[in-house]
Amino acid sequence: MDPRHRTPEHATVSWTAPANGNAVRYEVYERLGTNAQLLATSTSTSTTLRNLPPGSEHTVNVLARDADGRLSRPSEPLTFSTTAPRESSCLVTYRVDSGWGNGFVATVTVSNVGDAPINGWTLDFTWPSTGQSVQSSWNANVTGSGTRVHVTDNGANAELAPRGGSTATFGFVGANDGANPIPTTFTLNGTVCRTS
Structure with a gap:
């Protein structure tokens, strides 16, 4: 996975499709302690995560879902931060x-x-x-x-x-x-x- 474009509130992440080519949808999850929260779904190998707090750190994994609804193992984790805000005290x-x-x-x-x-x-x-x-x-x-x-x-x-x-x-x-x-x-x- 790779964080490409980052702003104070958004980050675009991309990843490589699985070798078997069976993925019909990708799900991006953020780790929150021992739990995970679904941040985005995509039919392509990239997505933009929106409405993130400025200057915040996030660790995400991508899972691929096949046509039968089965999920792959999670990708290696990616940690990134949104950029600093444009205005602050x-x-x-x-x-x-x-x-x-x-x-x-x-x-x-x-x-x-x-x-x-x-x-x-x-x-x-x-x-x-x-x-x-x-x-x-x-x-x-x-x-x-x-x-x-x-x-x-x-x-x-x-x-x-x-x-x-x-x-x-x-x-x-x-x-x-x-x-x-x-x-x-x-x-x-x-x-x-x-x-x-």
């Missing part, structure tokens, strides 16, 4: 300053572009690749668990004035095993931010 800029074979230095700037001040903030994001991690940081408290990264202010940069009146900038040394793609979705105090 926060803005995040992520920049890789330098890199080498298995490491890099990055700077992240967080801006409050909403109407209300922020006093105390947390920022969450997910690494696109399982080989990425944070080794050390400055100007914020950065912790990681698997592909998830959690950042909290350091006290001195806890207040963010409204409408871009102030920003918080922090940095970190990261490690990467292979590719080092830039994270696409950042959440500030539970709000999905715009990115630049």
